[in-house]
Amino acid sequence: MYGIQELLINFLFLIIFLLFTPIILELHFNKFSNRKRLWTYNISTSLAIISCILFPIPVIDGYIFDLRLVALTIGGLYAGIPSILLLSGVTVIFRFFVGGLGATATPIVVVVFIVLLITMSNRFMKSPRNKKVLIGTALSLSAAIIALVNSTIIFGQTFSVFFSFFYIIITICATALLIYLYEFFHESILIKKQLLKAEKMEIVSHLASSVVHEVKNPLTVVKGFIQLMLQDDLPHSKRKEYLKIALLEVKRADEIISDYLLFAKPNSENEKILNTKEAVQRTLQLIYPLASMNNVELETKVEDFYIRGEEQLFQQCLLNITKNCIEAMPNAGKLRIETQRINNDLLLMISDSGEGMTKEQLSRLGEPYFTTKGRKGTGLGMMVAINIIKSMNGKLNVKSEISQGTSFNIRIPLAVLDSPPKNEQDKRSVL
Numbered sequence: 001m002y003g004i005q006e007l008l009i010n011f012l013f014l015i016i017f018l019l020f021t022p023i024i025l026e027l028h029f030n031k032f033s034n035r036k037r038l039w040t041y042n043i044s045t046s047l048a049i050i051s052c053i054l055f056p057i058p059v060i061d062g063y064i065f066d067l068r069l070v071a072l073t074i075g076g077l078y079a080g081i082p083s084i085l086l087l088s089g090v091t092v093i094f095r096f097f098v099g100g101l102g103a104t105a106t107p108i109v110v111v112v113f114i115v116l117l118i119t120m121s122n123r124f125m126k127s128p129r130n131k132k133v134l135i136g137t138a139l140s141l142s143a144a145i146i147a148l149v150n151s152t153i154i155f156g157q158t159f160s161v162f163f164s165f166f167y168i169i170i171t172i173c174a175t176a177l178l179i180y181l182y183e184f185f186h187e188s189i190l191i192k193k194q195l196l197k198a199e200k201m202e203i204v205s206h207l208a209s210s211v212v213h214e215v216k217n218p219l220t221v222v223k224g225f226i227q228l229m230l231q232d233d234l235p236h237s238k239r240k241e242y243l244k245i246a247l248l249e250v251k252r253a254d255e256i257i258s259d260y261l262l263f264a265k266p267n268s269e270n271e272k273i274l275n276t277k278e279a280v281q282r283t284l285q286l287i288y289p290l291a292s293m294n295n296v297e298l299e300t301k302v303e304d305f306y307i308r309g310e311e312q313l314f315q316q317c318l319l320n321i322t323k324n325c326i327e328a329m330p331n332a333g334k335l336r337i338e339t340q341r342i343n344n345d346l347l348l349m350i351s352d353s354g355e356g357m358t359k360e361q362l363s364r365l366g367e368p369y370f371t372t373k374g375r376k377g378t379g380l381g382m383m384v385a386i387n388i389i390k391s392m393n394g395k396l397n398v399k400s401e402i403s404q405g406t407s408f409n410i411r412i413p414l415a416v417l418d419s420p421p422k423n424e425q426d427k428r429s430v431l
Contacts, residue, residue, distance in 0.1 A: 004166075006055055007067065007166075007170050010051075010052045010066050010067035011067065011174050013047075013048050013052055014048055014052070014067060014174060014178055017048035017051070018044070018074050021040070022041060022186075025037050026185070026186060026189045027189060038083070042079060042086055042087065045074075045087055048071040048075070049072060049087065052070075053095060053098055059163070063101050063102040063157060064102055065147070065167060067171065067174060069109070069113065069143040069144065069147065069171070071087075072087050072110075072117075073143060074136060074179060074182075077117065078125075078182075080125075081118055081121060084117045084118060088110050088113075092107050092110055104155075105147075105151055105154065108154065109146050112146055113139075116142060116143075117139065123135065129183040129184070132183060133179050133183075136175050139175075140174075141171065144171040148167070148168075218249035218252045218253040221245070221249045222246045222249045225245055225246045228242055229243065273307075273308060273415050274308070275306060276304075276307060276346060277302045277305070277339070279311070279315060284322075286319060287319065290323065290327075291335065294330055294332065295332035295333075296335050299334060301336075302338065305339055305346045305414060306414060307346055308392070309392045313391070317384070317389060320382065320384055321350050321382075322350060325354065325408075328355050328405075329352055329353065334353045338351075342411070345411050345412065346410075349407060349408070350407070351407040351408070354405050354406060356404050356405055357400040361400075362398060362400050365382060389412070394410060396410055
């Protein structure tokens with residue numbers, strides 16, 4: 001039917017510029033200032049108005065109809081009074097640019113409509129979703145009727161009943177649908193943001209409780225032994241023994257706090273080129289005493305691969321994972337570390353032959369307050385390792401079966417080098 005195609009094209013423009021653009025702005029809320037968001041919204045609405053004018057229904061020579069007033073209605077109601085004046089100016093100026101008899105009718109319609117928009121804009125923004133749909137639809141309907149009446153009475157134009165009815169219906173439907181969809185998506189995004197914020201607060205709460213509990217335990221032990229050391233008749237050997245225990249507990253508290261700080265903010269300010277083979281060898285030196293105590297055999301197949309990261313953090317990551325592996329093998333076992341190159345990534349595989357984990361335990365690995373060590377663990381070590389790997393743009397994949405052991409597969413992008421550094425001096429020159 002005549003005019004349907006043009007109005008549907010107009011409706012498509014309204015969806016693109018008045019629905020998709022505001023939703024994208026909502027999704028990237030933190031990346032734009034209020035002023036930038038407002039200007040982006042005004043430009044997008046202006047493009048909707050211009051696009052509608054460029055694809056109109058040519059009713060009579062020099063006289064056209066389109067959905068520009070729907071764009072002006074929605075854009076003005078959501079953006080406020082300054083934007084109403086700006087968008088009205090865009091509507092009038094561009095209609096004059098197109099020319100024709102209808103160009104002189106546009107200012108009359110727009111001026112009357114500005115008064116209605118300004119009157120209802122504050123009430124619209126304070127209303128719930130359904131009432132916004134009603135207010136917006138009523139204003140858009142008023143604009144369509146004003147345009148038709150203005151053309152008939154002042155300019156003497158006549159339109160068929162079918163065209164007038166169809167134009168009013170498409171105006172009402174377009175306005176109601178766009179406002180409803182925008183409000184629906186806006187509320188969904190808002191609820192999602194609130195849920196994410198609540199989840200973060202819950203994690204922080206659990207993490208804080210865990211840290212307080214774990215730090216309080218060693219401090220209580222230290223307090224008790226210091227009180228015992230205040231006894232005048234305490235033998236020197238006992239005093240020395242108590243002092244050693246107190247120092248060990250202070251060290252434990254320090255490790256817990258250090259793990260928490262690394263998890264909260266893994267600092268990557270001192271990045272450099274790291275040799276994974278050297279990092280693995282240093283890790284083996286640190287864990288060798290613990291491995292010997294547990295009768296764990298260490299096996300490596302590591303080559304020289306170079307990645308970018310902070311040396312201390314990467315060392316902490318390897319230490320936390322290998323320590324967990326050894327502690328999962330209290331009655332002997334094998335710890336294997338292997339490296340491979342897959343395309344432009346390093347694949348670092350750390351596996352043990354220990355107790356393994358259930359599917360439920362595996363799914364909870366890395367949660368702030370989850371540990372498989374009972375009262376001996378805090379769950380912070382694995383969180384720190386995962387956070388460090390993420391900070392290096394890496395990925396961690398963990399596979400585990402009960403009584404079959406666990407495998408930690410770390411995939412990190414390789415550093416781009418003209419030639420591998422052969423020693424520390426070469427490394428510094430690369431940096």
